Amino acid sequence: MLIRGVVSSPVRGVVGSGFGGDTFSLDAFMASQSAGFWYNFLRDDTMFQKDVGPTPADGPNEVIGLALSQRLWGGQTRTGYLAGQPELVANGDFASGLDNWADAGGNGSAVVVGGVLQITEGTSREERRQVLTVVAGRTYRISATLGGSLPVLYLGSTTSGANLGNIQATGERFITATTTTLSIRLQTLNTLGSGLTATFDDISVREVSQVPATQSTTSFKPKFQTTGAAFDGTDDNLLTNYTAGSGANFMIAKVVVPASLAETQVIIGANAALDAGRVRLGITTAGRLRLSVEGVDLDGSTDLRGQTVVVGATTDPVSGQVRTFAGSSQQAASAAAAALTTTIPLRIGARNNDGAAANFFGGSIQHVLAGREFIDLARFNQIANALGA
Amino acid sequence: MTINVIGIATAAAVTNVNLVLQAMGRGPGNISRKATTVADPAWDATPTHYFMSDQGVTPEFQAQLLGFANGDLPPLPEGVVWGEEGVISAQDALAAIASPNFSFASFSGAFTPGEQVQASLDALGLHVIPFPEI
Numbered sequence: 001m002l003i004r005g006v007v008s009s010p011v012r013g014v015v016g017s018g019f020g021g022d023t024f025s026l027d028a029f030m031a032s033q034s035a036g037f038w039y040n041f042l043r044d045d046t047m048f049q050k051d052v053g054p055t056p057a058d059g060p061n062e063v064i065g066l067a068l069s070q071r072l073w074g075g076q077t078r079t080g081y082l083a084g085q086p087e088l089v090a091n092g093d094f095a096s097g098l099d100n101w102a103d104a105g106g107n108g109s110a111v112v113v114g115g116v117l118q119i120t121e122g123t124s125r126e127e128r129r130q131v132l133t134v135v136a137g138r139t140y141r142i143s144a145t146l147g148g149s150l151p152v153l154y155l156g157s158t159t160s161g162a163n164l165g166n167i168q169a170t171g172e173r174f175i176t177a178t179t180t181t182l183s184i185r186l187q188t189l190n191t192l193g194s195g196l197t198a199t200f201d202d203i204s205v206r207e208v209s210q211v212p213a214t215q216s217t218t219s220f221k222p223k224f225q226t227t228g229a230a231f232d233g234t235d236d237n238l239l240t241n242y243t244a245g246s247g248a249n250f251m252i253a254k255v256v257v258p259a260s261l262a263e264t265q266v267i268i269g270a271n272a273a274l275d276a277g278r279v280r281l282g283i284t285t286a287g288r289l290r291l292s293v294e295g296v297d298l299d300g301s302t303d304l305r306g307q308t309v310v311v312g313a314t315t316d317p318v319s320g321q322v323r324t325f326a327g328s329s330q331q332a333a334s335a336a337a338a339a340l341t342t343t344i345p346l347r348i349g350a351r352n353n354d355g356a357a358a359n360f361f362g363g364s365i366q367h368v369l370a371g372r373e374f375i376d377l378a379r380f381n382q383i384a385n386a387l388g389a
Numbered sequence: 390m391t392i393n394v395i396g397i398a399t400a401a402a403v404t405n406v407n408l409v410l411q412a413m414g415r416g417p418g419n420i421s422r423k424a425t426t427v428a429d430p431a432w433d434a435t436p437t438h439y440f441m442s443d444q445g446v447t448p449e450f451q452a453q454l455l456g457f458a459n460g461d462l463p464p465l466p467e468g469v470v471w472g473e474e475g476v477i478s479a480q481d482a483l484a485a486i487a488s489p490n491f492s493f494a495s496f497s498g499a500f501t502p503g504e505q506v507q508a509s510l511d512a513l514g515l516h517v518i519p520f521p522e523i
Contacts, residue, residue, distance in 0.1 A: 061391050061445030217416035219396075219443040232502035234442035235421055262503070264523050280523060292523055351523070357421075358520045362503060 026386035030071045036371035037069035037211040037242055039348065041229035041364075045078040046070055049221075051214040052165055053174040063221035064229055066174060067238060068139065068209040071369075078208065082141055085206040088132045089184070092203035104129040104160075104185065108195075117200040118148070121190040128186045131159050132205060134177040137241050139209040142184075143172040144202060150189035151198035159183050176212050176241070213238035213348055220357070222349060225364060228256060229349075233265060233362020237350035243270070244279055244340035248374035251281050251346075252312035252325075254387045256364040259306040261285045266359040267311070268368055269351035270344040277341030280351050281313050281324075282359065289313075289331050291324045293338035298324055300331030308366075310384035315340060316374035325380040328389065346370065391498040392451050394443045395509035396420055398491050403439040405485035408477035413453070414466040419443075423518035424510055432521040440510065442502050446495075454493050457486040 030038050040046055044058035048066040057064045073081040090100035094112045101117070103110070106126030110119050119126050134140060144153050144167055155164035157179040164175045164182070168189070175182075182205065188198040215221045215238050222229040222236045231237070253267050261283060269280030269292075280292040287305035291298045291313040304311070304326060312325040320337040323330060348368055350357040367387050375383075398406040398420050410419040423436035443450075453463040462482055465471070472478035477485070485491065494509045510517060 063445070217419055218410075219415065219419040219441040220421075223445050230444070232442045232444050234440075234502055234506055236442075236444075258503075260503075263519055266523075282523070297523075359523060362501075 024382040024386065026383060027073070027075045029383070030369065030371060031074060033071070033371035033373065035210075035242070035245065036071055036369065037213075037240060038071040038367070038369045039067045039213055040070055040367055041067070041224075042226070042366050043070070047224060047229075048174065051216045054172045057224045060225060062224045063218060064224055064238070065215050065221055067213040067229075068174075069211045069213070072210065082206050082208055085208070088134070088140075088182075088205040088207075089130060089203050094201060098128070101128040101130055101186070103127075115201065117186065118197050119151075119186060119188055119200065120197040121188050121192060121194050123193040125187060125192065129159070130184050132182045132184065133180055134182045135207070136177050136179055137210075138207055139174055139176045139212040140182065140205050141172055141174055141208040142167065143204045144200065145170045146198070146200060148198040149196040151200060152187050152189050153200070153203070154183075154185040154187065156183040156185065157181055160185075174208065174212075176214075211240055211242045213240045215239065222365075228254075228364035228366035230364050231349040231361045233258065233360050235357070235360060237357045237360060238348045239352065240346050240348065242370060243342050243345050244370075245372040246339065246342055247318065247372060248314070248316040249279070249340060249370070249372055250312060250314040250375050251279075251368075251370045252310065252380070252383055252387075253281070253368040254308070254310045254366040254384075254389070255361075256308045256366070257283055257287065257304045257306060258362045261287070261305070261362070264290060264359060265361045265363075266351040267361050267365065268346055268348050268370070270341055270346045271351060271353060272341045272344050273354045277339060277344070279315070279338070279340040279346075280359075281311065282351075282361070289324050289326050291322060291332075293322055293336055293340065295336040295338055296322065296334045298322060298332045298334050300324055300326055302326055302329075302331060310387055310389045312375070312380050312383070314373075314375045319374065321374070323376075325377060325384075328381055328384065330377045391445045392448060393496045393498065393500070393502070393505055394446050394451065394454065394493055395440060395496070395505050396443065396454070396491065396493040397424070397438055397440045397509060397513060397515070399438055399489065400436050402485050402490035405477060405481055406491050409463070409482045409485055412465055412469055412471070412476045412482070413463050414469070424515040425518055426514055426516070428516055430516055430518045432519050434518050436518055438513070438515055440506065440515075442506060444502055451495055457491055458488060460487065462486075
């Protein structure tokens with residue numbers, strides 16, 4: 001698989017090694033964060049056109065409805081990372097017959113023939129079911145091989161739910177768990193009493209990303225470009241489920257800044273009602289990098305309009321310091337015991353104004369990262385260099 | 390060559406226009422940005438219109454929007470039926486997409502999204518309601 005723009009670093013994937021000097025690994029650094037994300041909008045295996053997949057967004061102007069964070073992928077492809085993740089479905093290949101697949105009703109039949117489950121419809125709905133334990137907020141890849149007459153695999157956040165969608169043909173789907181339960185229910189859509197049979201095999205659920213960025217409204221979806229995700233500056237944005245931590249934080253993005261801006265545009269940000277807990281990294285009409293947090297609006301000194309540049313900000317309520325960076329220099333620093341909102345998740349390409357998107361970014365975003373560490377210029381430069389600054 | 394669309398709905402019609410777009414499988418609330426006929430509006434001005442920007446649409450979607458002007462309802466995804474299970478009725482949909490409730494302009498990729506918005510709103514004598522200064 002062709003992977004465009006996978007970030008290379010000298011010792012990629014050496015988790016737990018030192019991060020300084022010549023051995024800095026951005027993969028290892030990001031993996032060491034207690035929480036965070038890393039969206040790489042230059043790759044062709046992290047983005048999908050719908051918020052549940054599975055059609056990739058990897059061609060020019062294809063809309064992006066789902067972006068997966070590669071923070072924990074250790075430099076691997078999505079396929080490679082998934083291969084190393086624990087399989088959550090027990091006996092998904094039916095090698096052990098019907099073990100682990102509970103009889104959830106119906107008077108048809110459910111038998112395993114040659115390692116394939118066959119469900120034949122009776123006069124009441126035949127169902128086999130397995131309930132998995134998952135982590136709320138994390139994204140899982142579900143895949144299955146389905147055949148026969150009208151198979152359906154329902155996904156739900158409760159033992160009997162179907163609120164997370166369904167699969168009706170061989171393929172995959174991405175869902176973000178809303179509770180600690182994920183139910184998989186195997187049925188057919190055949191008319192009751194039809195006696196028709198559907199087949200099921202290779203059912204798999206694996207965690208693929210801890211922090212998804214999604215958009216379900218078509219006109220709000222940014223577009224894939226080989227130069228990064230293009231945001232239109234009018235209504236495009238992606239919503240993460242990541243909130244800043246109560247301690248130290250950083251946000252970094254490699255962006256193509258618009259040549260002109262009619263108002264301040266936010267690359268990444270969030271605030272609660274009445275601007276409480278605001279954290280916004282954006283570009284002013286004069287092209288200056290602006291970090292807005294409680295107590296200070298910190299503007300940089302460099303005009304970034306029209307530039308492809310790595311920008312960043314970091315905050316630490318303990319030391320009461322905030323800093324911004326652009327290119328290879330520190331743009332500004334100030335004392336501010338900024339407590340960032342820990343309830344409103346960050347949006348990308350806009351600020352999350354207590355749930356609504358506003359102040360849209362009208363440029364391209366190639367990478368955007370967040371984590372929970374107060375960084376200095378040396379660390380920022382290591383990250384920027386790894387992003388190809 | 391990309392096809393880019395700026396869609397504009399009156400404030401009175403925007404809810405139902407959005408329901409039509411949602412029925413087409415485009416998700417909720419597609420048209421969301423505020424505009425007004427009053428020049429130099431403040432951030433809290435009352436919108437008379439709403440608009441959307443959709444960059445890189447398919448020729449099929451562009452043709453469906455053209456069909457709106459002809460009173461043609463767009464095709465719906467499989468399993469979606471006008472007036473059933475929360476989907477807007479065909480009658481209300483037709484009223485929503487009729488001129489002047491909904492207008493759109495399409496542009497080639499030679500124009501930036503900002504230029505497209507400006508040209509479209511200018512044509513209707515509209516002005517973007519800005520966000521509060523941050």
